Amino acid sequence: MKTGSTEKVTGAKALIKCLEQEHVDTLFGYPGGALLPIYDELYDSDLRHILVRHEQAAAHAADGYARVTGKTGVCIATSGPGATNLVTGIATAYMDSVPIVALTGQVPSSMIGNDAFQEANITGITQPITKHNYLVQDANELPRVVKEAFHIASTGRQGPVLIDLPKDITTSEIEFYYPEKVELRGYKPTYKGNLQQIKRAAEEITKAERPVIYAGGGIINSNASAELVQFAEALMAPVATTLMGIGAIPTEHFLNVGMLGMHGSKYANYAIQESDLIIAVGARFDDRVTGKLESFAPNAKIVHIDIDPAEISKNIPVHIPIVGDAKQILKMLIKYVKRCKSEPWLAKIKEWKKEFPLTYKKDSKVIQPQFVIEKISEICKDAILVTEVGQHQMWAAQFFKYSEPRTFLTSGGLGTMGYGYPAALGAKVGRPEKLVVDISGDGSFQMNSQELATAVQNEIPVVAVILNNGYLGMVRQWQELFFDRRYSYTDISGSVDFVKLAEAYGALGLRAERPSEVGPAIEAAIKSERPAVVDVRVECEANVSPMVPAGAAINEILDLEEN
Amino acid sequence: MKHTLAVLVENRSGVLTRVAGLFSRRGYNIESLAVGVTEDLSVSRMTIVVEGDDNVLEQVTKQLNKLIDVIKVSDIGNDEAVERELALIKVTADVNTRAEIIQIANIFRARIVDVAPKSMTVEVTGDEAKLQAIEKLLRQFGIKEMVRTGKIALSRGPKKV
Numbered sequence: 107m108k109t110g111s112t113e114k115v116t117g118a119k120a121l122i123k124c125l126e127q128e129h130v131d132t133l134f135g136y137p138g139g140a141l142l143p144i145y146d147e148l149y150d151s152d153l154r155h156i157l158v159r160h161e162q163a164a165a166h167a168a169d170g171y172a173r174v175t176g177k178t179g180v181c182i183a184t185s186g187p188g189a190t191n192l193v194t195g196i197a198t199a200y201m202d203s204v205p206i207v208a209l210t211g212q213v214p215s216s217m218i219g220n221d222a223f224q225e226a227n228i229t230g231i232t233q234p235i236t237k238h239n240y241l242v243q244d245a246n247e248l249p250r251v252v253k254e255a256f257h258i259a260s261t262g263r264q265g266p267v268l269i270d271l272p273k274d275i276t277t278s279e280i281e282f283y284y285p286e287k288v289e290l291r292g293y294k295p296t297y298k299g300n301l302q303q304i305k306r307a308a309e310e311i312t313k314a315e316r317p318v319i320y321a322g323g324g325i326i327n328s329n330a331s332a333e334l335v336q337f338a339e340a341l342m343a344p345v346a347t348t349l350m351g352i353g354a355i356p357t358e359h360f361l362n363v364g365m366l367g368m369h370g371s372k373y374a375n376y377a378i379q380e381s382d383l384i385i386a387v388g389a390r391f392d393d394r395v396t397g398k399l400e401s402f403a404p405n406a407k408i409v410h411i412d413i414d415p416a417e418i419s420k421n422i423p424v425h426i427p428i429v430g431d432a433k434q435i436l437k438m439l440i441k442y443v444k445r446c447k448s449e450p451w452l453a454k455i456k457e458w459k460k461e462f463p464l465t466y467k468k469d470s471k472v473i474q475p476q477f478v479i480e481k482i483s484e485i486c487k488d489a490i491l492v493t494e495v496g497q498h499q500m501w502a503a504q505f506f507k508y509s510e511p512r513t514f515l516t517s518g519g520l521g522t523m524g525y526g527y528p529a530a531l532g533a534k535v536g537r538p539e540k541l542v543v544d545i546s547g548d549g550s551f552q553m554n555s556q557e558l559a560t561a562v563q564n565e566i567p568v569v570a571v572i573l574n575n576g577y578l579g580m581v582r583q584w585q586e587l588f589f590d591r592r593y594s595y596t597d598i599s600g601s602v603d604f605v606k607l608a609e610a611y612g613a614l615g616l617r618a619e620r621p622s623e624v625g626p627a628i629e630a631a632i633k634s635e636r637p638a639v640v641d642v643r644v645e646c647e648a649n650v651s652p653m654v655p656a657g658a659a660i661n662e663i664l665d666l667e668e669n
Numbered sequence: 670m671k672h673t674l675a676v677l678v679e680n681r682s683g684v685l686t687r688v689a690g691l692f693s694r695r696g697y698n699i700e701s702l703a704v705g706v707t708e709d710l711s712v713s714r715m716t717i718v719v720e721g722d723d724n725v726l727e728q729v730t731k732q733l734n735k736l737i738d739v740i741k742v743s744d745i746g747n748d749e750a751v752e753r754e755l756a757l758i759k760v761t762a763d764v765n766t767r768a769e770i771i772q773i774a775n776i777f778r779a780r781i782v783d784v785a786p787k788s789m790t791v792e793v794t795g796d797e798a799k800l801q802a803i804e805k806l807l808r809q810f811g812i813k814e815m816v817r818t819g820k821i822a823l824s825r826g827p828k829k830v
């Protein structure tokens with residue numbers, strides 16, 4: 107149907123039509139009473155619906171889909187418990203600025219506020235974790251609301267938007283008309299950077315002798331990786347990325363100094379601390395990056411490029427702020443900057459790289475977790491890596507060689523265990539031609555392992571590699587370092603036989619117990635083209651190194667690896 | 670330091686909770702908040718008095734602006750604005766004190782809006798200093814109950830926010 111013409115349809119049908127207008131091709135969801143009218147429409151629709159086994163997974167899958175495609179992901183859950191099960195997934199997307207639209211069923215309008223069966227005030231609950239949310243009160247508003255929701259989710263600083271749909275709204279009839287434009291007088295994101303500020307920044311940048319570019323997830327969101335690399339090369343400035351910025355510049359690029367912050371490379375952190383000018387792009391000076399604020403980059407002027415004005419000077423005073431879209435601003439900056447006199451600086455960084463490389467214990471008997479990531483990096487060159495949360499996440503950030511943006515998916519801001527596997531399913535649905543690997547921990551995997559059923563039923567061949575150390579490893583590491591090795595409730599050894607678990611769901615289960623078995627097991631998993639789980643028995647008490655203890659300056663680094 | 674913010678918002682249900690939620694979530698202190706519809710029926714205006722230094726004010730303003738339903742946020746500087754608040758003060762009163770209370774009310778151009786055998790209710794409008802002054806004077810008689818609207822403000826001259 108063309109926009110502009112009208113037609114009488116139910117709210118449920120109107121919703122499907124709206125989604126089609128927004129070029130949605132896939133929904134991740136789980137039905138329930140309040141959603142029956144919508145699910146009845148989905149039955150005949152061309153939209154692909156992936157039935158998950160827990161609504162949290164629907165939200166994470168929509169998030170994974172969005173991160174790899176750059177499109178807005180969509181999830182749907184019923185009223186009450188269905189909606190509340192989405193909460194962790196929505197909060198995860200919110201913290202990482204991922205565009206998703208979450209649809210929730212709601213009890214009929216007349217019952218709202220009465221503690222009706224399966225009623226939850228989901229707009230109230232999600233207010234602090236959505237960019238915006240709607241409770242549809244009149245079916246005629248539905249098309250406008252959907253249009254606005256997709257617009258808000260995908261523009262400016264991206265993020266989740268929730269639409270709560272009372273059951274009667276989905277059954278009442280409306281004249282369907284899809285608006286062509288949104289009119290939101292309170293929402294006008296800035297894309298174009300202020301020219302004066304750009305020129306001022308360019309001048310400062312050109313004067314710098316020890317510049318560092320601090321690149322965050324905003325680069326990925328704004329598809330500005332090419333511009334970032336060009337900009338870095340134009341200046342000859344090293345690039346340190348945040349966890350969210352991984353993939354913005356290839357790992358192997360000569361100007362990449364890797365991740366900064368708590369588990370960043372020593373050379374990235376030293377570079378920041380000795381820098382005279384930091385150019386932060388699409389990053390927000392998170393505490394895991396800055397360490398102790400008062401000692402962060404003591405000698406540096408700071409240029410901060412961000413689409414969200416509220417991030418400017420939130421944690422760290424900024425000398426030259428430029429509000430706008432990273433891609434556009436970098437393009438402009440490239441025109442105005444000249445090469446910095448940074449040769450001695452680059453030489454110094456090169457020395458640091460030689461002196462303090464990321465290493466780990468080489469062992470021919472016990473599988474070292476870092477070795478597994480290196481193997482995966484070798485075998486799965488252009489794969490999309492998705493992680494859970496814990497030590498394995500940090501090793502995946504440190505030891506995989508990334509070459510493209512949108513190929514490293516991780517819950518950076520919220521740190522949600524259980525994110526990885528469902529997000530990997532969403533990623534595979536979004537980019538079916540890509541190999542998708544979930545780097546998992548034995549703890550995290552158990553937070554959403556029911557999604558093996560989703561993978562099998564919908565034939566989504568994701569490979570989950572579990573770095574099985576028998577511990578909630580990251581917490582154990584903190585207990586080892588800061589609580590006298592008192593491993594209070596972090597031993598999870600013997601939880602489950604992951605091979606049998608995979609098999610019970612009809613997936614492929616494989617195990618590696620010796621270093622020599624790691625490569626073949628992963629290769630076999632990939633070759634099977636089935637959903638697969640590889641249980642890798644790794645060194646139990648390996649630590650993520652280097653490490654800046656929480657609250658310390660980022661050059662106060664602990665070395666934890668035993669060579 | 671106290672700042673007075675004029676916040677224009679969509680006149681819709683739920684907007685007040687979004688604004689109030691933002692303040693509590695981010696740990697900003699609202700001193701007072703008054704809200705009502707404006708000359709444009711689709712727009713409400715909130716007058717928010719917030720305590721904090723310039724950094725806090727900047728963050729509050731930016732965070733408010735991020736709310737989709739917030740149309741505009743302006744800091745109304747104290748000296749170039751007309752600021753008013755209304756208070757209703759119920760004072761203990763009897764034949765011996767009634768005259769004196771009326772006198773005080775007159776001095777402050779306040780009005781007596783209710784009289785009963787053992788009480789009087791005074792309605793007073795003004796800026797914060799004036800309200801505090803009359804409250805202090807009335808206290809000697811015993812204040813039974815007091816309610817204040819919270820401050821509203823308009824900048825002086827033809828300028829709109």
Ligand SMILES: Cc1ncc(C[n+]2csc(CCOP(=O)(O)OP(=O)(O)O)c2C)c(N)n1
Pocket residue numbers: 494495496497498499521522523524546547548549550551573575577578579580581
């Ligand atoms: C939902 C959730 N609960 C708790 C935590 C706290 N936490 C962070 S890492 C971690 C341990 C993760 O264990 P595992 O998945 O086995 O990974 P490992 O660190 O052993 O590699 C825990 C409990 C969290 N991040 N998320």
Ligand SMILES: [Mg+2]
Pocket residue numbers: 496547548549573574575576577578579
């Ligand atoms: Mg573990």
